[in-house]
Amino acid sequence: MSRGGKDSDRRVKTGRGRTASSVRWLERQLNDPYVKQAKAEGYRSRAAYKLIELDDRFGLVKGAKRVVDLGIAPGGWSQVVRKRAPQAAVAGIDLLETDPIEGVAILQMDFMADEAPEALAEALGGSPDLVLSDMAANTVGHKQTDHLRTMGLVETAAHFAIETLEEGGAFVAKVLAGGTDADLLALLKQHFRTVKHAKPPASRKGSSEWYVVAQGFKGRG
DSSP states (O other): OOOOOGGGOOOOOOOTTOOHHHHHHHHHHHHOHHHHHHHHHTOSSTTHHHHHHHHHHHOOSTTOSEEEEETOTTOHHHHHHHHHOTTSEEEEEESSOOOOOTTEEEEESOTTSTTHHHHHHHHHTSOOSEEEEOOOOOOOSOHHHHHHHHHHHHHHHHHHHHHHOOTTOEEEEEEETTOSOHHHHHHHHHHEEEEEEEOOTTSOTTOOEEEEEEEEEOOOO
């Protein structure tokens, strides 16, 4: 991917109603090559390239038959799955409303709700062989609390994957700086043949996010 030259950098003037932080965010968006690439290629968010880069490295999507997308909004990851594995059934879930994607069943509900796993299985029409999670808890500004809340989501997603995946399947989830905590890492290593951490290039350098990639689900037998 072309990163673009410095001459293309765009500055945003401060104006009424714009804080310094919002100006910095807007400048970053305007100058971000992944944002520009997403618009050019029809992806709903730059996050699509995180999955593309993870897939290029780990071979996650091609050949998948049934895929669950946890935290689907705005839909970039499911767009990648549809493009790279058009034969796959895809079901996504998010509290936020997500515009329809052809070939994707979208549930607007809380993944933490008791009825969510069954609803996803029903929408998918069978057990997944790939569970993707780009979920993160809404931040409250307290680093430790934000970390714990997001890792709680990751842990729930991991248990969902272990309870539903087909043998040989894979689980990918966003984690925060420090990676996966020891208990969760031990759980994943118990149930998957390989467990690795990766930070795709599309993850901003200043971001604390990493991804845990667990492949080769051993089954529940």
